[in-house]
Amino acid sequence: MSIQQLFTQKDGIYLLNHSVGCMPANTRDVAESQFFDAWEMGTPDPWARWFPVFSRFQQSLANLFNSDPNLFCPQQNVSSGLSKLLSAFPHASKNKGRNVILITENDFPSIGFVMQQAKHYGYEIQFIKDEENVLDIEIWKQHLTDQVYAVLITHGHYNSGKLVPVRDVISIARQQGVMSIVDIAQTAGVIPIDFAQWQPDVVAGSCVKWLCGGPGAGFLWVNNHVLHQLEPVDVGWFSHKNPFEFDIHNFEYADNALRFWGGTPSVLPYAIASNSIEQMHSIGVQVVREHNIRLGRQLIDALPASWLVSPNDDQFRTGTLVVTPPNRQEVEARLTALNVHFDVRKRGFRLSAHIYNTPEQIEQVIAAMR
Numbered sequence: 001m002s003i004q005q006l007f008t009q010k011d012g013i014y015l016l017n018h019s020v021g022c023m024p025a026n027t028r029d030v031a032e033s034q035f036f037d038a039w040e041m042g043t044p045d046p047w048a049r050w051f052p053v054f055s056r057f058q059q060s061l062a063n064l065f066n067s068d069p070n071l072f073c074p075q076q077n078v079s080s081g082l083s084k085l086l087s088a089f090p091h092a093s094k095n096k097g098r099n100v101i102l103i104t105e106n107d108f109p110s111i112g113f114v115m116q117q118a119k120h121y122g123y124e125i126q127f128i129k130d131e132e133n134v135l136d137i138e139i140w141k142q143h144l145t146d147q148v149y150a151v152l153i154t155h156g157h158y159n160s161g162k163l164v165p166v167r168d169v170i171s172i173a174r175q176q177g178v179m180s181i182v183d184i185a186q187t188a189g190v191i192p193i194d195f196a197q198w199q200p201d202v203v204a205g206s207c208v209k210w211l212c213g214g215p216g217a218g219f220l221w222v223n224n225h226v227l228h229q230l231e232p233v234d235v236g237w238f239s240h241k242n243p244f245e246f247d248i249h250n251f252e253y254a255d256n257a258l259r260f261w262g263g264t265p266s267v268l269p270y271a272i273a274s275n276s277i278e279q280m281h282s283i284g285v286q287v288v289r290e291h292n293i294r295l296g297r298q299l300i301d302a303l304p305a306s307w308l309v310s311p312n313d314d315q316f317r318t319g320t321l322v323v324t325p326p327n328r329q330e331v332e333a334r335l336t337a338l339n340v341h342f343d344v345r346k347r348g349f350r351l352s353a354h355i356y357n358t359p360e361q362i363e364q365v366i367a368a369m370r
């Protein structure tokens with residue numbers, strides 16, 4: 001079976017993989033067998049067949065990111081995972097002067113909105129400004145002072161295609177005693193990621209983009225050494241050490257990352273996403289990345305250098321190419337006429353080639369843009 005046959009193909013040239021990745025071809029069968037059949041025929045009730053969906057989700061993520069399944073907690077999306085994390089922070093007054101949460105002006109706004117809620121726990125938000133170079137480790141060093149309690153590191157910036165040297169930033173944060181929180185929404189599935197090498201404190205992500213896993217299956221990963229210090233306020237019976245104890249006078253946090261879970265979870269998104277993650281893992285994220293770089297370079301090398309917004313250096317560019325032609329409207333109209341699916345943001349057009357895109361498609365895009 002060809003790579004293209006593994007995914008449902010849309011009409012035209014689909015380059016919106018930074019937003020929603022294409023659906024694996026077997027997704028409807030997975031939904032049928034793991035969700036609907038269990039609901040219709042599962043005995044004594046559907047949960048007997050739904051429960052394994054969550055452990056499969058945790059295991060598929062553990063395989064993809066080289067970690068322990070127990071450190072992953074299903075979340076609806078990145079924002080909800082980080083809200084729960086904030087609710088587990090101690091009040092800033094107890095942190096011996098560490099009352100700053102460091103973020104950047106180019107983190108995804110939803111995530112910035114969440115982090116700013118830390119003010120309810122006594123924290124102050126500091127921004128690394130747009131004009132500061134987040135690819136330069138020295139900038140992070142300057143900001144990671146002894147007043148910082150936690151830093152949000154967005155691995156891939158949605159608006160510029162910048163790929164932050166996360167491993168180095170985490171390492172500085174660790175030396176400075178700062179909690180590192182990494183957002184991998186834009187990179188999971190297109191950039192090889194190894195948590196054992198990174199050693200972050202917390203990671204949040206979703207499966208809807210390059211992992212082709214559909215919306216609703218986000219996750220929070222919490223390192224064992226910080227897990228037991230974190231007691232989220234936002235809980236439910238699935239956050240309990242023993243959800244079936246049913247003693248209203250005794251809440252005990254789960255020993256693993258599931259303490260960040262909550263009430264009765266949805267099932268279908270995780271069944272679908274596990275299958276997608278497994279498919280992406282068997283193709284190999286390194287293979288996806290090499291293909292993505294090849295197609296990205298094809299575009300970069302063919303277009304005027306002055307159009308390029310995202311970094312030219314492959315090691316500092318996410319899967320997304322951001323370009324801004326001087327005659328934007330004209331080029332946008334030509335791409336739309338060719339049925340190219342892309343989007344336009346303040347800084348330019350976002351074009352994201354996945355494993356199922358071909359060099360021939362990119363040739364057509366180049367011809368329409370020039």
Ligand SMILES: Cc1ncc(COP(=O)(O)O)c(C=O)c1O
Nearest residue numbers: 077078079108158183185186206
């Ligand atoms: C860097 C980054 N983080 C997070 C998100 C999405 O956050 P959420 O899953 O909370 O909607 C996006 C979406 O485009 C993103 O680009």
